Amino acid sequence: MGGGLAGAAAAVLLARDGRPVRLFEREREPVDKVCGEFLSIEAQRHLARLGLDLDHLGASAITTLRLISGRRTIETTLPFVARGLTRRRLDSALLEAAAAAGARIERGVGVRSIGTERVETAYGELAPDTLLIASGKHEVRGAARDTTTCETGYVGFKSHFRLTSRARADLADRVDVMLFEDGYAGMQLVEDGLANLCRSSRSGGWPNWEEVGSRS
Numbered sequence: 001m002g003g004g005l006a007g008a009a010a011a012v013l014l015a016r017d018g019r020p021v022r023l024f025e026r027e028r029e030p031v032d033k034v035c036g037e038f039l040s041i042e043a044q045r046h047l048a049r050l051g052l053d054l055d056h057l058g059a060s061a062i063t064t065l066r067l068i069s070g071r072r073t074i075e076t077t078l079p080f081v082a083r084g085l086t087r088r089r090l091d092s093a094l095l096e097a098a099a100a101a102g103a104r105i106e107r108g109v110g111v112r113s114i115g116t117e118r119v120e121t122a123y124g125e126l127a128p129d130t131l132l133i134a135s136g137k138h139e140v141r142g143a144a145r146d147t148t149t150c151e152t153g154y155v156g157f158k159s160h161f162r163l164t165s166r167a168r169a170d171l172a173d174r175v176d177v178m179l180f181e182d183g184y185a186g187m188q189l190v191e192d193g194l195a196n197l198c199r200s201s202r203s204g205g206w207p208n209w210e211e212v213g214s215r216s
Helices: 005-016 041-049 087-100 165-171 209-215
Strands: 022-025 060-069 072-084 104-107 111-114 119-121 124-126 154-162 174-180 183-189 194-202
Touching: 005 022, 005 087, 022 087, 041 072, 060 183, 072 174, 087 104, 165 183, 165 194
Parallel strands: 022 104, 060 174
Antiparallel strands: 060 072, 111 119, 119 124, 154 194, 174 183, 183 194
């Protein structure tokens, strides 16, 4: 269950192995998710093994890191070519790969609860031989996770922007990482000329955009 990165990747591999796979995804259509959308070389290798062609999907190429803290800036070449791709497009491509491998993908179907032998869905009860839970941030009744050791108080923000041609040229081939008290923000190009701005911080921690905005 779950059609995000983990659930869809597992569905691809299991279906290729000849296993009958039925995947439930609660969203009817692909959606955006809070994510930096930066693909490292390790992530790219995993996606290649799953059959995804990042060039075909329109992923941007990133070769340089620009680190910004206050008014100080350091720029360096990455030891690999990173890629930028929205989760909307990446998740959709993985589900398509799973379906092509033989998995049965059912969108708009949420799992309501999980019992010892049965799973309750919007379609009724099921009794699967094996159940893989990949629900991401969503809790499922009957399968609560132990969160006693998890840190809390963090806030994530993400938004896509259409940049001016000058700003887009300045950001081309680069990821900007801006450090501020209690957090950081990153900005890079993804597909179709979009720029993704994503930040993570403890509650209340915001960057001084007057200082870093002109650089991003």
